[in-house]
Amino acid sequence: KWTPAADDENPSLTIKLNSISEVNSVTAYFNNKDRTYMNTPKAIRIEVSENGHDWITTVEDGSVPNTNTSYAYEDDMYTYAVNQKAQYIRITFPGGASEEVMDVLEIQVNGVDISNLLSDLEVEPEQIDDQTANLTITGYSGTGSQMDLSDAKISVTSDAEDIIRINEQNQLVAVSTGRAKITVDVTLNGRKASESLYADVDAAGKLYFG
Numbered sequence: 134k135w136t137p138a139a140d141d142e143n144p145s146l147t148i149k150l151n152s153i154s155e156v157n158s159v160t161a162y163f164n165n166k167d168r169t170y171m172n173t174p175k176a177i178r179i180e181v182s183e184n185g186h187d188w189i190t191t192v193e194d195g196s197v198p199n200t201n202t203s204y205a206y207e208d209d210m211y212t213y214a215v216n217q218k219a220q221y222i223r224i225t226f227p228g229g230a231s232e233e234v235m236d237v238l239e240i241q242v243n244g245v246d247i248s249n250l251l252s253d254l255e256v257e258p259e260q261i262d263d264q265t266a267n268l269t270i271t272g273y274s275g276t277g278s279q280m281d282l283s284d285a286k287i288s289v290t291s292d293a294e295d296i297i298r299i300n301e302q303n304q305l306v307a308v309s310t311g312r313a314k315i316t317v318d319v320t321l322n323g324r325k326a327s328e329s330l331y332a333d334v335d336a337a338g339k340l341y342f343g
Contacts (some may be wrong), residue, residue, distance in 0.1 A: 134164070135237045136172070137229070144174075144235070145225040146244060153220045155245035159213045161224070163198055164236035170198040172236040175213075176275035181219035184323040188223065191215045199231060212243070248277025251285075251321040264307040265341045272326065274321055285321040292316070297332055297340070301329050305332055307340040 135145035150156075159179055171173045181191035197199050198204075215222075222242055229235060252275040259267045264316045268289060272280040289303040293313035305315060316329045333341055 136234060137226075138309040139230065139234050139285040141225060142229040143222060143225060144229055146240070148224070148240065149185075149240065150220050150222075154223065156181060156209060156215045156217055156219045156242060157245045158212050158214050158216075158243045159192075159222060159224065160210045160243060161197075161237060162210055162239040164238055166203040168204050170200060170202045170204055171246055172234050173198050173200060173231045173232045174226035174235045174237075176211070176226065176331065178213045178227055179213055179215065180223040180225070180226045181215060183219055184222070185221045189217060189219075191217060194227075205232070212239075238335075245312055249322075250275050250276070251324040251326050253317065254317060254326045256317050256328045256330055258305070258330065258332065258342050260308045260340065261304070263337075266305045266332070266340055266342075268303060268305070268315075268317065270319065272319055272321065280321065282319060282321060283321055285319050289319040290316050290318075296334055305340060307334040310334050310336055310338075 151176050163170055174197050177195040177197050180188040181188050182188045195213050223338055242282040253273040255271040257269045259269055263266060272282045274280055289299050290296050290311055291299050291313045296309055296311035299307055300306050312331055312333045315332055316327060318327045
């Protein structure tokens with residue numbers, strides 16, 4: 134339990150995670166007695182940051198219980214949406230306590246289930262002939278399992294279309310001597326992952342990968 138000083142009109146606490154993580158929400162557990170809340174704050178504000186210096190406000194004036202709010206064990210928490218990447222979570226209670234003092238029993242930071250979210254790509258070139266190559270694209274979730282990309286939006290681009298162009302089948306086609314950077318972007322269920330590779334065309338017009 135955390136009980137800030139009674140005269141603190143802007144009590145605040147900051148939570149530092151081990152690393153930058155996907156934060157889905159923050160849950161606050163407030164004090165209660167005899168089926169109603171007690172020692173409640175006036176309001177809650179939640180800010181997040183990746184570096185501890187630049188902050189994004191995700192909750193400006195969040196709903197909090199008061200001493201007339203009924204408490205039930207099956208509904209004993211207030212959860213506030215965050216949906217940001219962060220390493221630092223700053224929770225402030227503007228105005229301090231609604232009466233004499235305020236308590237917070239527990240703060241819970243809720244992450245995102247990454248087992249079904251696209252996180253990484255593997256791109257392998259496969260030559261069709263001297264001037265053309267396919268790309269085999271494999272997507273992986275945050276837990277490393279292979280994902281089905283049949284419903285994904287796939288974009289393949291070349292930074293030098295005068296050297297290697299991309300055709301309608303997302304194949305690489307040699308155009309002239311030189312090197313091009315090929316970038317693959319895959320979006321699945323709102324998540325995007327990217328991977329790049331370099332391809333070369335020699336003086337004989339042959340496409341190869343170094």
